Amino acid sequence: MTCRELFERLSEYLDGELSPDICQEISRHMEGCAPCVNFARTLQKTADLCRRLPTQTLPPDLAASLHTLLTTNRREPK
Amino acid sequence: MTATPPRDESALIEASQAGDPRALDELVRRNQDRVYSFAMRMCRNVEDAKDILQETFLGVVRSIRDFRAESRFSTWLYRIASNACLKKRRRGVFDPEPEQEISLDALMPRPDAEGRKPEIPDWSEDAERALLRGELVQQMEAAIDKLPREYKIVIILRDVEGFSAEETADLLKLSVPAVKSRLHRARVFVRKELSRYFEAEQRLGSPGGEPA
Numbered sequence: 001m002t003c004r005e006l007f008e009r010l011s012e013y014l015d016g017e018l019s020p021d022i023c024q025e026i027s028r029h030m031e032g033c034a035p036c037v038n039f040a041r042t043l044q045k046t047a048d049l050c051r052r053l054p055t056q057t058l059p060p061d062l063a064a065s066l067h068t069l070l071t072t073n074r075r076e077p078k
Numbered sequence: 079m080t081a082t083p084p085r086d087e088s089a090l091i092e093a094s095q096a097g098d099p100r101a102l103d104e105l106v107r108r109n110q111d112r113v114y115s116f117a118m119r120m121c122r123n124v125e126d127a128k129d130i131l132q133e134t135f136l137g138v139v140r141s142i143r144d145f146r147a148e149s150r151f152s153t154w155l156y157r158i159a160s161n162a163c164l165k166k167r168r169r170g171v172f173d174p175e176p177e178q179e180i181s182l183d184a185l186m187p188r189p190d191a192e193g194r195k196p197e198i199p200d201w202s203e204d205a206e207r208a209l210l211r212g213e214l215v216q217q218m219e220a221a222i223d224k225l226p227r228e229y230k231i232v233i234i235l236r237d238v239e240g241f242s243a244e245e246t247a248d249l250l251k252l253s254v255p256a257v258k259s260r261l262h263r264a265r266v267f268v269r270k271e272l273s274r275y276f277e278a279e280q281r282l283g284s285p286g287g288e289p290a
Contacts, residue, residue, distance in 0.1 A: 003195070007186050011262035017243075035187065038198040045202040046269040049209070049218055050237035058114040062128055069132055070106060074099060074139045 001025045006036050014044050091151055094142045102142065106135050109152075112239075113159050119234050120163040122223055130166060134159040149248075156239065157249040160231060178226035180263040185270055201276035208279075221271035225264055232257055233264035 006029055012018050013026050030037050058066075087108075093101030113134050117127035137158040145154050187196035208214040222230060222238075235246045236257070243261070247254045 004186065008182065008262075011265055012258060015243075017258070033195070035195045035198040038200040039187065041200050041202045042198070042273065043265055043269050045205050046265050046272060047237050049205060049214065049272075050222075050233060050268075051240065052209070053215060053218060053238050054115075055111050056115040056118055058110045058131070062114070062124075062131065063110060065128075066106070066110065066132060066135060067103065070103075070135055070139050071099075073136055074102065 001029045003029075003033060003036055006030075006033075007039070010040055010043055011047075014040065014047065087151060088147065091142070091145065091147070095145070102139065105142075106138065109155060110135070113155065116156070116159055116234065116239065117163060119219070119222065119238065120227070120231060121166060126166055130159060130162045133162040137162075150245070153241065153245050153249055156235065156241070160235070160249055163231065164227070178228075180226065180229055180267055182263060182266065185263075185266045199273070199276065199280070201273065204276050204279070205272070208276075217272060217275050218268070221268045222264075224271065225267060229260050229264040229267070232260040233268065236261050237265070 006013075006026055009018060009022070009026070013023065018026070030040065087105075090101045090105045090108075094105055110131070114127060114131050117130035117134075118124070121127055121130065134155070138155065141158075145151065187198055189195055205214060208217075222233060225233065231250065232246060235241045235249070236243065241249070243254050243257050246252075246261075247257045250257070252260075
């Protein structure tokens with residue numbers, strides 16, 4: 001496996017989506033390739049950081065206008 | 079005296095489908111921050127995020143009876159929100175143009191002129207420290223925001239919101255390989271932006287470091 005081939009499949013590797021054979025090839029390549037190891041670590045960290053981004057709270061004025069809108073629109077004739 | 083709305087999501091959905099307005103209110107309340115965050119990340123504009131939020135929940139209110147329990151409620155909700163985002167005309171003049179391709183070739187580290195392997199710093203530990211100092215969220219958001227929309231929505235759904243590749247493909251009407259390909263390109267792009275940030279930090283922190 002070349003650095004290029006590893007680079008193309010790295011997200012699938014990190015997400016556990018590759019066959020054991022290919023995973024083994026990747027592990028073997030990484031044993032002797034510090035740049036690929038560091039690239040993999042920082043790509044994994046990028047995905048981890050995305051997962052930890054905070055959820056924003058809806059500002060109270062927008063929440064109020066949303067609920068007014070929905071209340072108006074959900075009324076149905078009896 | 080009014081009864082408390084049920085707490086379990088599936089019970090809330092059933093009650094909403096049966097016409098209980100308080101259950102529907104509660105369902106909206108429980109999901110409004112997530113949808114707002116998603117919309118803000120997608121368009122970076124409060125007015126657009128408000129429109130997307132309203133369109134999404136109007137869709138929920140109008141179609142809750144059509145929701146079938148074989149799919150997850152969040153997938154159904156995000157399908158409505160994603161459609162609202164993608165059809166929204168973007169207002170920001172700095173927004174990347176749609177249909178832009180991210181080339182992996184352009185993002186792949188290259189050997190130097192003498193064929194030596196590129197130096198790739200491992201900044202994963204620095205990232206943890208920067209996160210603790212509260213410096214990284216803005217960098218992450220700015221990096222994601224530079225992505226073309228088609229890539230941005232995939233990394234947000236997969237890595238920020240935690241949907242699987244199959245769910246993301248289903249809710250964006252893409253193939254699973256297309257989702258994986260866009261996700262990989264988006265991650266590599268965001269990683270490169272973060273690398274630039276950490277390299278700049280390194281230079282600032284160590285005056286003897288390599289010039290830019």
